[in-house]
Amino acid sequence: MKRIKVGMLVFPGFQLLDIAGPRDAFAEVKILSKGECEYEMLTVGTTRGAVQSSSGLSTMPDRTIFDVCPEFDTIIVPGGLGIFDAFDDPALSGWLRTQHRQCRRVSAICNGLFALGAAGLLDNKVVTTHWMDVPRLAATFPKAKIEPDHIFVQDGNIYTTAGVTAGIDLSLAMIEDDFGRQMALDVAKYLIVYLRRAGGQSQFSPLLETQASPGSQMIALQQFMLDNLHVDHTVASLAERVHMSARNLSRLFAKECRITPMTFLANARIDAARRFLEATDLSLRDIAQRCGFEDTDGFRRTFHRRLQINPADYRDRFRSKKPLAEKKKSGAPRAESRVSATVSNSAMRDPR
Known part of the structure; x- marks a missing residue:
């Protein structure tokens, strides 16, 4: 069995769909491959105890950034209004820098990339985010090279996306990279979504x-x-x-x-x-x-x-x-x- 370990960060006020969407997409791989392929997913909290999402639903993380974590292949940082209270936490920045050195991929959905920026991971990187957060991103991290009208962008091992459901596009792209196009297509069909929107597809009409x-x-x-x-x-x-x-x-x-x-x-x-x-x-x-x-x-x-x-x-x-x-x-x-x-x-x- 091929198993890929994925760490999904959660912080107070995180966007639930940013985690639930990719998690469901990744979970289908094991089902559709009849157990031959699997993503092993763990949630990692920035605080101890239950973490409440922006919608009010709470989750109990499997680990925290203060605990010993397994060696992750992929890290996913969600967005959400709570990111602006959490992104510049020195403990979180240090944890993300460590993961960046060890992981194959570090990704952020929507404005979750502010946490990557505070960790120094966006300098001279081509990135994207929800169009509403572009001005703030440019002002906060002027060394980032922003593509404001893209669904998702990969620059080296840093992956960034536009808002919320773009995380599903990103997860399908990762499934295609990890297990092939047919698996990504099968997952997309099961979820009744596009195989994936092109990363360069416009977030909205250019007019x-x-x-x-x-x-x-x-x-x-x-x-x-x-x-x-x-x-x-x-x-x-x-x-x-x-x-x-x-x-x-x-x-x-x-x-x-x-x-x-x-x-x-x-x-x-x-x-x-x-x-x-x-x-x-x-x-x-x-x-x-x-x-x-x-x-x-x-x-x-x-x-x-x-x-x-x-x-x-x-x-x-x-x-x-x-x-x-x-x-x-x-x-x-x-x-x-x-x-x-x-x-x-x-x-x-x-x-x-």
Whole structure:
């Protein structure tokens, strides 16, 4: 039997799902392998006695950071509001540094990586966390290289994830590394989740933070681009539409939307392509044409460069079971064509 020891840290106010999700995923390996493979999981508390999670449920740790622990292969640090009271505890930092020297993998879910940062484990490391905690993370650990829009990131033996349910994505990635893709697929099927979202998949639509103010010329221009993604736009053609110079348009658009018009257009095309892949059976050629890509090969290259996954694999992982019938002949799906709405539910990629 191949057995892998996993230590799961718990502290007052930890997020229960950050531990329960990976624990359930790991537990299925023994069942599905009929006992040939197993994760041996122990909880390790930062305090003695029962530890209450942020939801109010409590757990009694198997060990504490003050006890002798077995030699773990993998450490998982959950997130939760309690991390901000616990992360800079010198005893915890010392324990994590020791585990980092001894373990094959040290991982943090959501804002659990603040504990890794306090232990000095994030310096010059590429990491991610829940998008709401990115500003605080950058201010607290300026040496960390933050990817704010990723589901999970691996840099050496340090693994970090976005919020809550991203811990299941991470655990499935670890199962695939440890026991192969088929085992990860079997576990995912049993849990009724995706095999795993690509680590580079966006936590949310790239249009969320670049919406212009309601009623402005720029939001009208954004809407025009969204409704006409298939058109070969240029800064000059867009400027002509709003009756201003290309230079003035670029200045105003960047001031109000914090990106250039062409970057917004590129983001919108990728976002629409994702929606088509998730919700329709359109061919890659048709999607490329509707979203304004020069050809199918160019679409594949751009999509892979942005999301670290090719369009066909993205569709396999994220497509709805019953793709929507396509009635509109051009442009993006209607649910995605209104910038004035915050973002439709399907546009949101739950960071948790």
